[in-house]
Amino acid sequence: MRSGFDIRDADDSLAIIRRLIRAVPKAQLPDPQEGAPGDARQIRKMAERISRLKENLVTPETAAAHVEAMIHTRQSANRFVDHDSWRFVIGLYARYQAVLRDQNAADFGDLLMWPTLAMLHDPSYHRRWTGRFTAVMADEFQDVNHAQHLWLALLSKKSGELFCVGDDSQSIYSWRGAKVGFLRNFSTEFPGAKIFKLEENFRSTSHILDAANAVISYDPSRIEKSLFTRRGEGMPIEVLGFSYATEEAAAIAREIGRHAAAGTAWHDMAVIYRQNRLSWVLEEALLHAHVPHEIVGDVGFYQRMAVKDALALLTLSACPDEPQSEEAFRRVANRPVRGLGAKGLGMIEAKARDSGLSLCAAATRVRLPLKCGRALDSFVQIVRRTASRGSETIGQRVSWLLEETGYLDMLRADDTDDAVSQRENLAELVALADGFQRVEHLMEHAALASVAPGEKGKDRVQLITMHRAKGLEFRHVFLPAWEEAVFPGGMVRNLDEERRLAYVALTRAMEQATITFCDYRQGGSSAPSRFIDDIPLQNRITGWNHVRHEPCQTSLRWMQAGRALDAQGP
Numbered sequence: 001m002r003s004g005f006d007i008r009d010a011d012d013s014l015a016i017i018r019r020l021i022r023a024v025p026k027a028q029l030p031d032p033q034e035g036a037p038g039d040a041r042q043i044r045k046m047a048e049r050i051s052r053l054k055e056n057l058v059t060p061e062t063a064a065a066h067v068e069a070m071i072h073t074r075q076s077a078n079r080f081v082d083h084d085s086w087r088f089v090i091g092l093y094a095r096y097q098a099v100l101r102d103q104n105a106a107d108f109g110d111l112l113m114w115p116t117l118a119m120l121h122d123p124s125y126h127r128r129w130t131g132r133f134t135a136v137m138a139d140e141f142q143d144v145n146h147a148q149h150l151w152l153a154l155l156s157k158k159s160g161e162l163f164c165v166g167d168d169s170q171s172i173y174s175w176r177g178a179k180v181g182f183l184r185n186f187s188t189e190f191p192g193a194k195i196f197k198l199e200e201n202f203r204s205t206s207h208i209l210d211a212a213n214a215v216i217s218y219d220p221s222r223i224e225k226s227l228f229t230r231r232g233e234g235m236p237i238e239v240l241g242f243s244y245a246t247e248e249a250a251a252i253a254r255e256i257g258r259h260a261a262a263g264t265a266w267h268d269m270a271v272i273y274r275q276n277r278l279s280w281v282l283e284e285a286l287l288h289a290h291v292p293h294e295i296v297g298d299v300g301f302y303q304r305m306a307v308k309d310a311l312a313l314l315t316l317s318a319c320p321d322e323p324q325s326e327e328a329f330r331r332v333a334n335r336p337v338r339g340l341g342a343k344g345l346g347m348i349e350a351k352a353r354d355s356g357l358s359l360c361a362a363a364t365r366v367r368l369p370l371k372c373g374r375a376l377d378s379f380v381q382i383v384r385r386t387a388s389r390g391s392e393t394i395g396q397r398v399s400w401l402l403e404e405t406g407y408l409d410m411l412r413a414d415d416t417d418d419a420v421s422q423r424e425n426l427a428e429l430v431a432l433a434d435g436f437q438r439v440e441h442l443m444e445h446a447a448l449a450s451v452a453p454g455e456k457g458k459d460r461v462q463l464i465t466m467h468r469a470k471g472l473e474f475r476h477v478f479l480p481a482w483e484e485a486v487f488p489g490g491m492v493r494n495l496d497e498e499r500r501l502a503y504v505a506l507t508r509a510m511e512q513a514t515i516t517f518c519d520y521r522q523g524g525s526s527a528p529s530r531f532i533d534d535i536p537l538q539n540r541i542t543g544w545n546h547v548r549h550e551p552c553q554t555s556l557r558w559m560q561a562g563r564a565l566d567a568q569g570p
């Protein structure tokens with residue numbers, strides 16, 4: 001590469017891959033196992049496969065041999081392999097790399113693969129770099145992939161000083177190519193390596209630590225450690241069952257409020273879940289309970305673009321000529337594009353001002369270019385017609401507006417990941433809107449969500465996924481949705497890794513952990529997670545600690561179920 005090259009991030013890579021796939025004639029695309037060829041999921045899958053090849057130091061030139069060997073191995077072991085799709089990746093990888101080369105650009109995989117290969121194959125280059133450091137230290141070593149591991153070994157070759165820090169019980173990135181075996185086999189690979197076990201835990205009380213240790217003890221290949229703490233026994237893990245996810249979320253919100261009233265700071269509490277899609281029902285409950293909170297690494301539901309657009313449409317349809325609809329009109333009049341630019345909008349604003357009309361009314365009375373004028377007329381008609389549609393629910397109304405104004409078609413025509421997730425958000429909004437009797441109530445609720453949490457400094461409850469929570473700690477953590485169907489999940493490929501996630505989640509708690517589950521979630525039913533059974537009886541109670549002698553109805557139900565399970569032993 002020429003010096004001064006550009007770096008392409010993950011989104012840039014997806015855009016290049018999308019363009020390349022679209023240029024391929026349909027007949028030459030692989031038979032898709034999931035989704036239509038060239039849809040967002042397929043593109044992501046291809047991008048991930050190219051990343052995996054780079055992490056395995058496979059260049060475009062060696063890709064064909066590597067992929068054929070992998071197909072052969074899997075077929076010999078009678079394992080499924082979508083070979084057409086994998087063979088398609090070989091050509092795609094070469095074309096993708098050619099685009100990067102033409103642009104004098106490198107993606108993240110390149111930044112690691114090429115220097116590692118250069119050290120491997122070019123002795124003078126290797127000498128130059130390995131001679132530069134007297135020691136090499138790597139943190140989070142349990143999550144290194146093949147290329148990172150080799151890169152570290154090559155860099156530290158001359159000094160012989162490689163110091164790695166990690167916890168094999170917390171390896172949670174195998175889906176991104178991480179291989180926990182590098183940590184577990186460290187002393188075999190580097191004979192004479194000194195192993196220091198850091199067995200004193202300074203974070204958690206012993207109930208939490210014992211529970212986490214018990215859960216991880218079923219991971220057969222872990223490195224034996226006996227963790228201990230001098231922080232005292234603390235509170236047993238609270239375990240509570242509910243019928244529905246909404247009940248569960250409301251109970252968590254109430255309990256957080258109770259702890260706050262008793263003096264726990266909001267930021268000392270966190271709700272940690274397995275998947276992002278579990279967050280919105282929790283977010284809703286926290287909003288209702290006026291709990292300041294923030295979703296870590298994600299935009300709050302009501303701040304998402306498509307949700308704001310849909311609410312603007314709803315406001316406009318509810319009161320097209322009222323002042324509160326002016327901002328809504330500005331927001332959605334040209335979404336999807338109707339040819340209304342700043343000049344056209346300026347004319348509408350002037351007309352509205354001069355004649356005392358609403359923007360919606362003025363829009364049909366100014367002379368705009370023909371195409372734009374017609375599109376805007378039709379938009380205003382749709383918005384006005386909504387009010388006369390009678391006894392539909394608010395969800396149905398939102399749905400109708402999105403369809404009729406062409407908003408959904410605009411998203412359907414765009415197969416980027418962003419458009420797909422915006423459509424998912426809109427589906428959630430439609431379901432959520434049905435929980436309100438009046439449009440004003442939904443609007444009030446959304447407005448509260450947009451300003452209340454997060455506006456007053458940093459003292460907020462964190463909503464966060466287990467993966468993102470790695471490395472963090474909170475006095476009290478709430479762990480919802482510990483259900484077989486969610487965690488470990490029905491289609492889980494790597495049960496040991498799910499177990500390690502349970503370990504990570506529990507060990508985020510300093511003083512208290514609360515696990516909840518429910519019978520029904522998103523239309524399906526499920527049993528409590530097997531990880532709950534792994535926690536010894538003496539380290540958990542079935543109910544809130546503060547009402548342990550008067551468990552609520554749901555706790556009683558769980559106690560009965562719990563007894564039956566406990567009788568069978570772990």
Ligand SMILES: Nc1ncnc2c1ncn2[C@@H]1O[C@H](COP(=O)(O)OP(=O)(O)OP(=O)(O)O)[C@@H](O)[C@H]1O
Pocket residue numbers: 167170201202203470471472473507
């Ligand atoms: N020697 C020590 N004495 C007292 N407290 C300590 C000591 N070492 C660490 N701690 C405290 O223990 C907690 C955990 O430490 P730290 O986050 O460094 O651990 P870690 O191994 O990175 O944890 P994890 O990987 O589980 O996130 C922190 O609150 C830290 O301040």
